[in-house]
Amino acid sequence: MHMNKILLIIQREYITRVLKKSFWISSLLAPVLITAIYAIPIWLAMKDKEVKRVEILDLSGLWKKSDLVDKEVAFVFTSGKEQELKMAFASKGFDAFVAIPEDVLVNPKGVHIYSAKNIGMSLKESVEKLIQNKVRQELLLKAGISSQIYESTQVDIDSKTITVSNDGKETSSSSGGAMILAGIMGFVLYFTLLLYGSQVMNGVIEEKSSRIIEVIISSVKPYQLLLGKIIGVGLVGLTQFLLWIVLTIGLTQITGKFYGEKVKNNLTQIQKVDSEKQSKVIAKSDEGSPMSEVTKVLESTNIPMIIAAFLFYFFVGYMLYSSLFAAIGSAVESATEAQQFTFIVMIPIILSFLMAQYTIQDPDSNIAFWASMIPFTSPINMMVRLPYGVPGWELILSMTLLVLGFLGCSWVSARIYRVGILMYGKKVTWKELGKWLFYKG
Amino acid sequence: MILSIRQVVKKYSDHLALDHIDLDIPRAKIFGLLGPNGAGKTSLIRIINQITAPDSGQIIFDGEPLSPKHVDQIGYLPEERGLYKKMKVGDQLLYLAQLKGMSKSEAISKLKEWFIRLDIKDWWNKPVDDLSKGMQQKTQFIATVVHEPKLLILDEPFSGFDPINANMLKDEILAIKERGTTILFSTHRMETVEELCDEIALINHSRVVLAGEKMEVQNRYKQNIFKIRYLGDLPADLKGMDVLSVNGQSATLKMNVGISSNQAISEIISHVDLLEFQEIIPSFNDIFIQVVNETNAYE
Numbered sequence: 001m002h003m004n005k006i007l008l009i010i011q012r013e014y015i016t017r018v019l020k021k022s023f024w025i026s027s028l029l030a031p032v033l034i035t036a037i038y039a040i041p042i043w044l045a046m047k048d049k050e051v052k053r054v055e056i057l058d059l060s061g062l063w064k065k066s067d068l069v070d071k072e073v074a075f076v077f078t079s080g081k082e083q084e085l086k087m088a089f090a091s092k093g094f095d096a097f098v099a100i101p102e103d104v105l106v107n108p109k110g111v112h113i114y115s116a117k118n119i120g121m122s123l124k125e126s127v128e129k130l131i132q133n134k135v136r137q138e139l140l141l142k143a144g145i146s147s148q149i150y151e152s153t154q155v156d157i158d159s160k161t162i163t164v165s166n167d168g169k170e171t172s173s174s175s176g177g178a179m180i181l182a183g184i185m186g187f188v189l190y191f192t193l194l195l196y197g198s199q200v201m202n203g204v205i206e207e208k209s210s211r212i213i214e215v216i217i218s219s220v221k222p223y224q225l226l227l228g229k230i231i232g233v234g235l236v237g238l239t240q241f242l243l244w245i246v247l248t249i250g251l252t253q254i255t256g257k258f259y260g261e262k263v264k265n266n267l268t269q270i271q272k273v274d275s276e277k278q279s280k281v282i283a284k285s286d287e288g289s290p291m292s293e294v295t296k297v298l299e300s301t302n303i304p305m306i307i308a309a310f311l312f313y314f315f316v317g318y319m320l321y322s323s324l325f326a327a328i329g330s331a332v333e334s335a336t337e338a339q340q341f342t343f344i345v346m347i348p349i350i351l352s353f354l355m356a357q358y359t360i361q362d363p364d365s366n367i368a369f370w371a372s373m374i375p376f377t378s379p380i381n382m383m384v385r386l387p388y389g390v391p392g393w394e395l396i397l398s399m400t401l402l403v404l405g406f407l408g409c410s411w412v413s414a415r416i417y418r419v420g421i422l423m424y425g426k427k428v429t430w431k432e433l434g435k436w437l438f439y440k441g
Numbered sequence: 442m443i444l445s446i447r448q449v450v451k452k453y454s455d456h457l458a459l460d461h462i463d464l465d466i467p468r469a470k471i472f473g474l475l476g477p478n479g480a481g482k483t484s485l486i487r488i489i490n491q492i493t494a495p496d497s498g499q500i501i502f503d504g505e506p507l508s509p510k511h512v513d514q515i516g517y518l519p520e521e522r523g524l525y526k527k528m529k530v531g532d533q534l535l536y537l538a539q540l541k542g543m544s545k546s547e548a549i550s551k552l553k554e555w556f557i558r559l560d561i562k563d564w565w566n567k568p569v570d571d572l573s574k575g576m577q578q579k580t581q582f583i584a585t586v587v588h589e590p591k592l593l594i595l596d597e598p599f600s601g602f603d604p605i606n607a608n609m610l611k612d613e614i615l616a617i618k619e620r621g622t623t624i625l626f627s628t629h630r631m632e633t634v635e636e637l638c639d640e641i642a643l644i645n646h647s648r649v650v651l652a653g654e655k656m657e658v659q660n661r662y663k664q665n666i667f668k669i670r671y672l673g674d675l676p677a678d679l680k681g682m683d684v685l686s687v688n689g690q691s692a693t694l695k696m697n698v699g700i701s702s703n704q705a706i707s708e709i710i711s712h713v714d715l716l717e718f719q720e721i722i723p724s725f726n727d728i729f730i731q732v733v734n735e736t737n738a739y740e
Contacts, residue, residue, distance in 0.1 A: 008539050016528065211523030215584065218490040218517040219540040221509070422492070424521070435454060 005220045006228045013203065013232025018239060027240050031247035039255045052095040052123050057085055059102040067134050070126045082112070090116040098127055105142075108135055178387040182360050185310060186384040190353040192314060193321050193379065194346065196237045200322040201338060203229055204329030204421070213421045222418040230322050234315055241314070309386055312399060317379030320406040321345060327413035330420030331428045352377035356384045363388040373398050375405025412437065442501070443468045443592055443623045444489065449498030451484050458484040459495070460647040466592075466625060466640075471618055473638035473655075474627040475725075477733060480644045482627045483520070486594055489625070490517050503591060513542035516590035520597040520627075522581050524569045530580055531565035534587065541588040548587065555583045559609070575606050582610065586617060593617060596627045611637065631726040643729065645736045651728070662728045665696040666721040667705070673713035680708050693721075 017023055056068065056075050068075040075098075078085060082099045089097035101110035111131055113124065140150050207213045207225075216225055328341040355377055359368040363385045371381035372390075378398050382390070419436040420428070444466040451459040459481050466472045476482050487493045489500065491512060500507040503514070525533055531552070538548035556562050559579050569577060578601065586593060595614070599607050614637065618624055626638060634641060634655075641658060643651040651658065670691045677684060681700040685693040696705050702720070709715055723731075 005540055008536065012536055016525075206525075210526060211519070211521045212525055214492070214519040215517065215522065215537065215581075216540065217492050218515070218519075219512055219537070422487075439454075 006224050006231075009220070009225055009228025010232040010235070013229050014235050014239075017199070017233065017236045023236070023240070027243040028247065030244050031251050034244075034248050035251040035255055038252055039259070042255075042259050053093065054096045054098055054123075054127065055085065055089045055092070055094040056098045056100070057082060058100045060100055060104045062104070062134060062138060063100070068130055070130060073123060073126050086112075086114045089114065096123065096127070098131075100131065104131075105135060105138055108132075179360055181387040182363075182384040185306075185387075186353065186356045186360070186380050189310075189314060189317065189380045189383055190349065190356075192237055192241075193318055193349050196233055196318055197321040197325040197345070197349075198342070199236075200230055200233050201325035201329035201342070202335060203233065204326045204417075205332065205335055205338065208330065208421050209333055217421070222421060223414050226323070226326055226414060226417055230319055230326065233322065234318055237314065237318060238311070241311075306386055309395070310383055313379040313383050313402070316399075316402050316406055320375065320402070320409050321349065323406070323410040323413035327416040327420065327433075330417040331423070331433060333424065348376035349380075352380040356380050359384045363390075369394070373401055375402045378402050415439070442466060443503055444625075445501040446485075446489075447499040447501070449485070449488065449495045449500065451481075451488060451493070451495050457647050459488070462498070462644075462647075462649055464642055464649060464652065466623060468623055469618060469621045470639040471614070471624045471626055471637050473634045473641040474625060474644065475629060475631075475634060475641055475729060476644035477629065481647045482644055483596065485644070486517075486596055486625075486627060489592075489594065490515060513588065514591045516541075516585040516588065516593045518581060518585040518593075518595045518598055520600065524577060524580060524584075526568070526570045528569060529565065530567050530569060530572070533569060534580065534584055537584040538587045541590075543588050551587050551589075552583065555587060559583065574601060575603055578602060578606060582613070586613075590622065592623050592625060594625045594627070597630075598626070599628070599630060599633060629729075631724065631729060634725050641725070643732055645733050648736075650736045651732050658728065659722050659725075662723045662731070663720070664723070665698070665700075667694045667696065667702075668692075668717075668719045668721055669694060669709060669715060670717035671709070671713040671715050675709075675713055679712070681705065682708070690716075 051071075052073050054073050054075050055078050056063070057078055057080065063077075065075075065077070076094070086097055086099070096113055096115040099112045099114070101107060104110060108131075111128075113127060115123075137147060137150055141147060204226075207216065220228075324345045325342070328338055328345065331341065332338045352371065355367065355371040358365065359371055359381045362368060368381065368385055371377045372385050372394070378401065382395070382398050386395075415437045416433055419439050426432075442465050444464075446462055446464040446466075449459055449462040450457075462481075462485060474482050474485070484493070488495050489507070491507065491509060502511050505511075528536070534552050535545065535548050538552065539545060543551070556564065561576070561579060564572070564576070564580075569580070572580065582598075585595070593614075598610060598614075602610060611633075614624060626633075628634060638655055640654050641652065642649055653661070666685070668691065672690060675684065675687060675692055679694070682694045682696045682705055685695055694705070702718075706715065706718060709718075
């Protein structure tokens with residue numbers, strides 16, 4: 001019987017919110033934004049990857065075809081007079097014409113780039129880099145340094161981080177990717193704790209100010225109403241997460257597939273232009289992108305565990321904070337009146353977010369440890385630490401403390417709530433709230 | 442008795458709201474709970490609704506100590522009442538009826554009956570926001586009675602009702618009483634008390650200062666005053682009574698203790714032709730004011 005009534009309340013709280021337009025707007029908008037953030041840089045990069053055709057006149061004779069390889073530029077050697085060629089390249093379908101003087105080693109400024117339109121920065125840079133590399137190589141050679149020595153000095157440091165667990169199992173990880181994942185989860189928690197906590201508060205204020213509260217609590221106990229409301233709104237939050245995850249994955253898959261095709265096309269085009277060295281360049285540049293770093297972390301960490309922990313920290317953290325928000329809502333009669341009290345609940349949330357900035361930099365520091373243990377700051381900070389790897393006992397201790405913290409807060413909140421909802425026309429003070437804790441029945 | 446209240450005490454931090462209250466509310470009657478603002482009526486009603494608990498004392502509902510299972514047998518219309526503004530009328534009533542323990546199908550069929558009865562068939566899908574105040578009151582009334590409670594508690598039910606809706610409400614209250622429901626009526630409008638109530642209790646300063654059957658209470662407070670209309674000259678001294686005032690061919694008389702109406706009439710007709718003889722029954726308004734003033738003076 002009692003369970004039935006709580007279920008009814010949960011149902012009402014859930015359905016009225018899920019049927020709102022604003023719920024669907026935020027559920028759809030966030031994945032679209034995330035996809036856009038992910039897709040736009042790729043799209044821009046792809047746009048640049050359109051291969052430019054450049055005609056080159058090398059009077060010095062230093063350049064071979066294999067020297068002039070660039071993923072964005074296709075070079076075609078030509079011969080003739082610079083004066084004539086610079087007039088004709090555009091009509092032959094070239095984007096630019098480069099003339100290298102005979103004495104380029106002593107007069108590197110004698111290189112001219114002609115273009116029909118204003119030449120793009122990236123094209124200019126590509127061309128300059130290729131010429132510059134060759135000139136430097138030739139000069140070094142003249143100074144007695146062989147091209148092998150020169151090649152061997154061109155090192156590219158891309159370290160691999162490897163996490164070694166107690167049993168000696170090694171997993172390659174990427175701290176850059178962990179940081180991105182931790183940052184995303186920390187921010188989402190920060191944002192949703194505030195969002196859904198204040199939704200609970202506004203729901204309580206609505207019931208009190210519309211005066212329906214007295215009718216409801218003549219049918220159910222105040223704690224049943226409070227519990228039903230908190231769970232109902234929490235389920236709205238979980239539904240939103242689910243929609244965000246599913247839609248984001250779906251949208252990024254679709255865009256990924258779309259771009260995947262294009263990247264492939266591009267690759268074959270470029271390969272036609274030149275050599276296998278080319279594909280290495282592309283592969284390497286893809287490896288370093290933030291999205292692939294995250295993918296690397298996702299591969300090396302225990303995804304189900306992270307998702308389970310995230311849902312746990314969201315739900316219990318949300319219950320803790322929303323019960324406090326509900327207590328505040330019950331003590332006041334309008335949202336504006338609530339402002340003088342909400343800061344006390346918002347401070348720990350904001351503080352956790354600020355602490356998370358340290359935690360993300362140094363997830364094993366003392367601050368990070370304590371921040372991920374104390375119930376008020378632990379939801380955000382533990383989720384920020386988790387992608388870097390956290391010992392099992394720390395996770396269990398932190399979860400236990402959070403549950404205890406929730407039980408304590410809900411005890412305090414329920415006592416304030418049951419008095420507050422029937423209190424009208426009285427300016428509530430902190431002292432008054434303290435007294436309510438000890439009222440009987 | 443549907444409800445027996447025994448020695449109920451409720452203290453708030455700064456004052457005593459109910460001071461050893463004893464009340465018996467008989468089945469299928471309309472019981473008026475009267476008293477000035479702040480006397481303790483709302484505190485008592487909240488205890489009966491189990492919104493708050495008494496500090497001491499006992500409440501027996503339908504033969505058993507009052508417990509949470511009884512909330513479904515009580516209907517409560519608070520003085521300060523409201524609805525979820527964004528919800529549709531039908532959904533809202535369905536929700537409130539289910540909270541009172543009705544099944545969904547049962548609630549729907551009962552609600553439909555009420556919608557026809559109160560002539561509001563096309564309101565089901567209207568958001569409460571679009572309703573006028575009178576329409577909202579009808580909705581709230583349905584929410585209070587749809588689960589067919591054994592005890593209906595109405596706190597100032599007529600406040601804010603226009604005369605047409607007030608009449609409709611009166612008729613519905615009487616019809617519900619006919620079906621065997623007890624109605625506990627909290628008000629300070631004496632005209633509705635006189636019209637509707639079978640029994641009353643007056644609370645002042647946290648105590649019951651007067652209780653009983655309506656006629657019996659009125660008899661208790663009558664002062665043996667009569668009004669007569671006559672033809673002829675009324676002498677200033679009549680046996681067994683005092684003439685309080687004379688106005689043309691009518692007069693107000695106060696009988697001495699022990700004089701019956703028949704004795705009074707035979708004395709009067711020996712002097713004048715009696716056209717009309719009427720006992721002045723004190724109004725509840727007068728009784729209310731008298732008792733409240735007396736107890737206030739006593740405090």
